[in-house]
Amino acid sequence: xxxxxxxxxxxxxxxxxxxxxxxxxxxxxxxxxxxxxxxxxxxxxxxxxxxxxxxxxxxxxxxxxxxxxxxxxxxxxxxxxxxxxxxxxxxxxxxxxxxxxxxxxxxxxxxxxxxxxxxxxxxxxxxxxxxxxxxxxxxxxxxxxxxxxxxxxxxxxxxxxxxxxxxxxxxxxxxxxxxxxxxxxxxxxxxxxxxxxxxxxxxxxxxxxxxxxxxxxxxxxxxxxxxxxxxxxxxxxxxxxxxxxxxxxxxxxxxxxxxxxxxxxxxxxxxxxxxxxxxxxxxxxxxxxxxxxxxxxxxxxxxxxxxxxxxxxxxxxxxxxxxxxxxxxxxxxxxxxxxxxxxxxxxxxxxxxxxxxxxxxxxxxxxxxxxxxxxxxxxxxxxxxxxxxxxxxxxxxxxxxxxxxxxxxxxxxxxxxxxxxxxxxxxxxxxxxxxxxxxxxxxxxxxxxxxxxxxxxxxxxxxxxxxxxxxxxxxxxxxxxxxxxxxxxxxxxxxxxxxxx
Amino acid sequence: xxxxxxxxxxxxxxxxxxxxxxxxxxxxxxxxxxxxxxxxxxxxxxxxxxxxxxxxxxxxxxxxxxxxxxxxxxxxxxxxxxxxxxxxxxxxxxxxxxxxxxxxxxxxxxxxxxxxxxxxxxxxxxxxxxxxxxxxxxxxxxxxxxxxxxxxxxxxxxxxxxxxxxxxxxxxxxxxxxxxxxxxxxxxxxxxxxxxxxxxx
Ligand code: HEM
Ligand code: HEM
Ligand SMILES: [Fe+2]
Numbered sequence: 098x099x100x101x102x103x104x105x106x107x108x109x110x111x112x113x114x115x116x117x118x119x120x121x122x123x124x125x126x127x128x129x130x131x132x133x134x135x136x137x138x139x140x141x142x143x144x145x146x147x148x149x150x151x152x153x154x155x156x157x158x159x160x161x162x163x164x165x166x167x168x169x170x171x172x173x174x175x176x177x178x179x180x181x182x183x184x185x186x187x188x189x190x191x192x193x194x195x196x197x198x199x200x201x202x203x204x205x206x207x208x209x210x211x212x213x214x215x216x217x218x219x220x221x222x223x224x225x226x227x228x229x230x231x232x233x234x235x236x237x238x239x240x241x242x243x244x245x246x247x248x249x250x251x252x253x254x255x256x257x258x259x260x261x262x263x264x265x266x267x268x269x270x271x272x273x274x275x276x277x278x279x280x281x282x283x284x285x286x287x288x289x290x291x292x293x294x295x296x297x298x299x300x301x302x303x304x305x306x307x308x309x310x311x312x313x314x315x316x317x318x319x320x321x322x323x324x325x326x327x328x329x330x331x332x333x334x335x336x337x338x339x340x341x342x343x344x345x346x347x348x349x350x351x352x353x354x355x356x357x358x359x360x361x362x363x364x365x366x367x368x369x370x371x372x373x374x375x376x377x378x379x380x381x382x383x384x385x386x387x388x389x390x391x392x393x394x395x396x397x398x399x400x401x402x403x404x405x406x407x408x409x410x411x412x413x414x415x416x417x418x419x420x421x422x423x424x425x426x427x428x429x430x431x432x433x434x435x436x437x438x439x440x441x442x443x444x445x446x447x448x449x450x451x452x453x454x455x456x457x458x459x460x461x462x463x464x465x466x467x468x469x470x471x472x473x474x475x476x477x478x479x480x481x482x483x484x485x486x487x488x489x490x491x492x493x494x495x496x497x498x499x500x501x502x503x504x505x506x507x508x509x510x511x512x513x514x515x516x517x518x519x520x521x522x523x524x525x526x527x528x529x530x531x532x533x534x535x536x537x538x539x540x541x542x543x544x545x546x547x548x549x550x551x552x553x554x555x556x557x558x559x560x561x562x563x564x565x566x567x568x569x570x571x572x573x574x575x576x577x578x579x580x581x582x583x584x585x586x587x588x589x590x591x592x593x594x595x596x597x598x
Numbered sequence: 599x600x601x602x603x604x605x606x607x608x609x610x611x612x613x614x615x616x617x618x619x620x621x622x623x624x625x626x627x628x629x630x631x632x633x634x635x636x637x638x639x640x641x642x643x644x645x646x647x648x649x650x651x652x653x654x655x656x657x658x659x660x661x662x663x664x665x666x667x668x669x670x671x672x673x674x675x676x677x678x679x680x681x682x683x684x685x686x687x688x689x690x691x692x693x694x695x696x697x698x699x700x701x702x703x704x705x706x707x708x709x710x711x712x713x714x715x716x717x718x719x720x721x722x723x724x725x726x727x728x729x730x731x732x733x734x735x736x737x738x739x740x741x742x743x744x745x746x747x748x749x750x751x752x753x754x755x756x757x758x759x760x761x762x763x764x765x766x767x768x769x770x771x772x773x774x775x776x777x778x779x780x781x782x783x784x785x786x787x788x789x790x791x792x793x794x795x796x797x798x799x
Contacts, residue, residue, distance in 0.1 A: 358617045
């Protein structure tokens, strides 16, 4: 292709993108906040695809260690895999809150322009960070590397300049939420949500400094990771669930909000001190055995309560709802959260067990089911709510055109992740026994476990189910682009108990 | 319709207050415990030795009273033959830690059991029997870090560490960091680990 032909092609492509975006911005079915939400959801889906791709690359390297050796090494693929996950889930949360902010507050978003600007700034920054991860990868042992390339701390590898950018964007987001609720109605959901966002953003600061002492380093690192996923993120999805149950099923506000407070009490009451289950082996004092073991063992209780609550509500409303795919994913969320975080978490949370499972594929098994079950699911539910509204609040009940697509995607994704989880669980048990209990955790012991046929078989099954997950993900993306297009019937109307008890 | 008044334990305000008190109480407790933990894990404190511990022989032995393994600090055994002052030792370990972060070691290995599961845990890497003998250990570690491909010991797994462009000063600093890390009291993790030189004790 000549340079000129190339330039023409890119120009045409760019013009096409601008055209599509302009058409989208003129969509009469969406409010300003909802349009912003769809921006976040779109990038979230793209990053989800990237997460799956790099997961497959990393998984393959367990089976073929020379695959992409010194081109895209395991640490690079894994970093992109888990960073894409953290970022797409956060994008999904931001989008979900923007989605219901106007509905919940009763007024238009106060600083919509700032919110839009923040979206483009954040997306630009994420693009640069990913390109640097892939092209530069690592630096020399200096502060400059930590500021510009990567910080080398799992999950929060983003270089320091990006950390600062993230905090600025979060502040803009927080301003929009707080100011919009202040101008409109302050509901119970609004109050919990606002305070939770302060905590969520504040915790990020605990991961933004460098220390030599690795015990101190990991102490604060866990404040970010654990107090995010087992406290503030849980409460955030609690708020999102509360709103969804009112909208999708028509549950009464009073019931939903009372439950939300109960869940906050149980979740924070167990999750904050449950942090101690990460302080067994990093140099921290022995009292964390008791505190961490006890409180983290209580963490499943709110997760059980949430299942009971949502299934009860769904049953009480005879599963009548206006968006079948979204409700299906909300049910997947309730069970996934309970299983992945509650059951899988509980199984290795006591120090007597964790001594052997700590840092094995056991943790990876739990990590996959928990992040997918608790957080990917609820975001996907919101993607479906957005697709429905964007296409004119159309029918999304039974007899949907091409309804096989969302169902197949849901089955493949859920089965795929469950299959990977079980494969990794087997690998984790094998490692705990052979590497840890029998061999005594030396390097030779580590490799004895890695080379064992049981481990290798588990790695192959993980790839099989990983492929299934990836196919499901692709199908989901396709479905979200198409679902409801050309649908003429309006969405089912849900009676709210408040109006019609 | 007459609204039924729910019992107190089922009312919104009761649970709102409970949520606030439980959250506040837990957080205050966590802050108090964090102050104590910081005191105990500061370098030179009771659980995490000062950086100059790299001048000493470090090992890991079973403690009969506690029924678990514990790091032990022995006689002088200066790293690379140089006895360092506290400041020099801290500077060296700091350089090692920074290199470990900049090279993204944690996305293949675990450190103190946290990180990725593609390569062995580094918590007690300094004490691993794989280095053969105490006398040659330092040099072997440096050589390995400088050219992990050529010096690979994959134990039949074919999983090789990539060349991370580590410089000789960085390699020495990493070894210092690993030696210091192996002296942290990790409450007996990893369990049942027989350190280099402890085989027949
Ligand atoms: C949705 C909520 C949760 C998510 C997303 C989640 C995710 C994770 C992830 C990714 C890890 C591995 C961290 C690493 O890379 O080192 C982890 C570790 C752990 N999680 Fe969870 N978790 C959740 C809830 C829970 C709950 C409720 C419990 C306990 C009841 C729990 C217990 C643990 C324990 C004990 C570890 C440490 C594993 C080890 O020692 O290696 N988690 N979690
Ligand atoms: C195509 C499907 C997937 C494949 C093949 C895959 C593969 C992998 C691999 C190879 C690792 C590194 C584990 C190690 O260090 O040994 C990993 C880590 C991880 N993945 Fe995935 N993954 C996939 C999908 C997902 C999904 C859907 C999620 C959640 C939404 C997820 C969340 C995670 C987390 C949290 C970790 C870190 C676990 C830990 O440190 O304990 N992955 N994945
Ligand atoms: Fe945790």
